[in-house]
Amino acid sequence: MLQNLTIKSRLIFVLALLSAFMVIIGAGGLISLNATNASLKTVYDDRLVPMGQLNRVIRLVNRNQLIVAKALTGDPAQIEREMDAVQKNQEDANKEWAAYQATEL
Secondary structure, three states, rough: HHHHHHHHHHHHHHHHHHHHHHHHHHHHHHHHHHHHHHHHHHHHHHHHHHHHHHHHHHHHHHHHHHHHHHHOOOHHHHHHHHHHHHHHHHHHHHHHHHHHHHHOO
């Protein structure tokens, strides 16, 4: 069958076949890229965002420790201001902790 075809027909057939392979491989690559993008978004949403929330909670707790330590050496008026800052940091930490607990992990 292929012996009766001209060289022109054979070249057109081979180019069409290779073009079809190239389109199929490209489509497969795009589908794989989409799946990879979705899995990376999941990693970001499920792991990195909660880690940032925990980091913020830890930083607020550490800041409260420093404020309390500094307030112990100050005058009573300064202690009141520092305790207000501690209260605000504690509320912020509780909000971040509640947001963290709402995640899947």
